Amino acid sequence: MNTIEDRLREALRERAGQSPVSPDAWSRTLARTRRRVWGPAWTRSMIPVTAAAAIVVIIVGAALLTGNRGQHNEPGPARGSASASATPPAPPGPNSYLMRGTPPVTAVVPVKLTVGGKTTWTFVWFGYMKSARDQGIALCSVTDGGGYYGSGGCGAAPVPPGQAAASAGGTGAIQLGVVVRQAASVTALLPGGHRVPGVLASGRGFPYQVWAVVYPQPSSAQVVFADAGGRRLGQLSLRADYPTPSQPRTGGIPVFRYPARTLEPSAGTMTAYLLDGRVVGVRGHVVGFWDSRSGSSISLVPADGPPAVKVLGDEFTSHSKQAYFYGYAHENVRRVTLRLGGKQYSARTVAAWPGSDLRLWHFTVPVSALLVHPSRVLLGYDAAGRVIWQQNLGAAR
DSSP states (O other): OOOOOOOOHHHHHHHHTTSSSOHHHHHHOOOSBOOOBBSSOOOBTOEESOOSSOEEESSEESSOBOOOTTOOSOOOOOOOOSSOSSOOOOOOOTTSHHHHHSOBSSOOEEEEEEETTEEEEEEEEEEOOTTOGGGOSEEEEEEEETTEEEEEEEEEOOOOTTOSEEEEEEETTEEEEEEOTTOOEEEEEOGGGOEEEOEEEOOTTOSSEEEEEEOOSSOOEEEEEEOTTOOEEEEEEEOOOOOOOOOOSSOOEEEEEEOTTSSSSSOEEEEEEEEEGGGGTOSSEEEEEEOTTSOEEEOSSOTTSSOSEEEEEEEOOTTOSEEEEEEEEETTOOEEEEEETTEEEEEEOEEOSTTSOEEEEEEEEEHHHHHHOOEEEEEEEOTTSOEEEEEEEEEOO
16 A cells, blocks of 8 residues: 655644654555545655655545545444454565565564455565664555555554554555554454444564554544553544545546556546536635546645646556556646656646646656656746756655
């Protein structure tokens, strides 16, 4: 539920200080297992690039605000339990991105939730990330149903000494994390006195219980944990992300079309817009991309400043064979290339908005290539073929 992030990171730093697990990390770790303005959400197995606390996400994205891609409805209270009363869909297969990157060492447990009146299933398990075993045990999550198209990710999930719980971020309206075994309930306290009960799940080999709660985004919340006697064990303060801006009605430039069961269940178009940075707390203009289901990836840096090339997507879902890399570049960058092992994938940049000095680019990469060659380097070339920008994107989420 990817990636895969250069988030988005700034906006998430403040929130990271309130949770042992960096929200940015989750956000970056989207396998598009998926979604984001890019803000926090470990999301849709879209994979944002490198997270602070190593996280695996299939969504692929680079510095963004993370909106709620893959989830487009106002959520209602979370209902359900780890033991399903209805038949859940098939869990992620052993060859899925997250399963290969973080093989389960515990049971894979389905958690049933209700989001916006629709049923979703979040599969959770614990394992060790092959790319970051030194981070210790990791929690993985993949969500399907209710508009979530395989959203999720993996990230280090220890409960700090002396504390009862830790947050793992979330995807869309779903927030989740880990909590000590003594916990018998989890409740989100929202502004205005509204209380939203959550769900606790456990399974064979789980070192902690997994908690999940659904509440409207963006919204701040105090997530409170109590034991069977009602005694409070601890709480987490989760701050609201900057409100995700609405998709502009004009000024969009279609960048590419994607077929069904790639970025979304149905076919659609990725469209870029030049926005006033005030909508995301940045001075100047920023670039944002919207898909056909109103999922967005928005840069958190001024478009007229560094870097010379910005990656806002390197996304794929747990169901797709192609990953989509896309973003914008400055006027002097005429080609963007990804070096993946001994192979290269690239595209020419195309002029964007008149007078903006910006260009757009996109290309696809086989997911199989990302799995075999996790180390990635992105290059920007000028018209003469000289490298004028370079960034190591690190291991794929």
